[in-house]
Structures are given as C-alpha cells and as structure tokens.
Amino acid sequence: MQKEYELTIGKLKRTLPIIPITDTAAIASFVLLGDAELTHYAAKELAKRINIPFDYLVTLESKGIPLAQELSLITHHPRYFVLRKSVKAYMRNPIAIGMRSITTDYHQKLVLDGCDAEKLRGKRVIIVDDVISTGGSLASAEHLLKKVGAQVVQRCSILAEGPAVNRDDCVFLNTLPMFAVKNA
Numbered sequence: 001m002q003k004e005y006e007l008t009i010g011k012l013k014r015t016l017p018i019i020p021i022t023d024t025a026a027i028a029s030f031v032l033l034g035d036a037e038l039t040h041y042a043a044k045e046l047a048k049r050i051n052i053p054f055d056y057l058v059t060l061e062s063k064g065i066p067l068a069q070e071l072s073l074i075t076h077h078p079r080y081f082v083l084r085k086s087v088k089a090y091m092r093n094p095i096a097i098g099m100r101s102i103t104t105d106y107h108q109k110l111v112l113d114g115c116d117a118e119k120l121r122g123k124r125v126i127i128v129d130d131v132i133s134t135g136g137s138l139a140s141a142e143h144l145l146k147k148v149g150a151q152v153v154q155r156c157s158i159l160a161e162g163p164a165v166n167r168d169d170c171v172f173l174n175t176l177p178m179f180a181v182k183n184a
C-alpha cells in the first residue's frame, strides 16, 4: 500500500501519512491542529465561498476549533460555538446526544452547554469542521442543533473524504480519497 498522500489546498501542499483505520480501509491522516498556516489560509478560502447570511459558526471539538476561530474573525462574527465531546462541570443544563466518527473506535458524545443552546435557538448557523467523511459527526451535530431550535444553513469543511466527495450540501476546498488495505 502507498505510504503517503500529497495533498494540495490552493497554494499549500502537505504530505499526509496513510494510516489504516480498520482491517480493510486506510485514511490519509489530516491533522489540522498545530498547522497555523494551513488553518489561516483555509479559513480565508472558505470565507470566499460562504455566500449565505448566518448568525453563528458552530464547530465540533476538537480539530474544527482553530478553523472556526479564524473563520469567525475573517467573516466578522466575533462569537462561535463549540459542540464538546464530554459534559464539563462548568456547563449549565448540558444537552447531549450519541455520535460515532470514522477515526474513533468507541461511541462518543456531542454536548452543548444549555447556556449556548439558548443563544443558538432560532439562529442561522453554519457547521464548520476540518474533514467531512462518513457524515456521521455532521449528522449528529445537525441533530443536536435542530433539537435546540437552530437552523443549519450551510456546512463547510477543508476536505471532503470518501463518501462525502459527492455531497452537494457542503462547501469544501478539496477532496481526500480513502484507501483499501491489501492483504486484509
């Protein structure tokens, strides 16, 4: 099997290691955390493609956070919201739902602080993430946001991977293939 994948996002290039995630499938590992240059550039490029009015960006802990931060500032939306993976002691009336993601082999939670839920009720929101793949995390995020009365008006990510590459309801900058593991 190929060991690395050369990714191009506009003027930037990154070499991603190919990592098996099951006995039969592998992904090109795209770790946005720590890559300030790519985060800033991708946020600028995504901002150009968001052409719908919205109140807030919402992202998922953890890899979407720096992207949402940059995108919020670039689009002049000083406040954004983070759906957390666990209930924190400092939350008031947290609202939680179950979630499965392609890169984590156990059931996860998606949690919204009740105070944040009040602020999001009736608002137009855009979900921001680093990679959209199976769409599982995105679907859970949408479910949670609908539950608290927010309207998801757009979804955007830096990359669409595997089954997500044909989605026409997301804005993304490039696609990422998935890989078959040979000798499985």
Ligand SMILES: Nc1ncnc2[nH]cnc12
Binding pocket: 027, 028, 029, 030, 031, 102, 103, 131, 132, 133, 161, 176
């Ligand atoms: N290729 C990938 N790299 C890192 N995180 C991911 N989440 C989903 N696909 C991913």
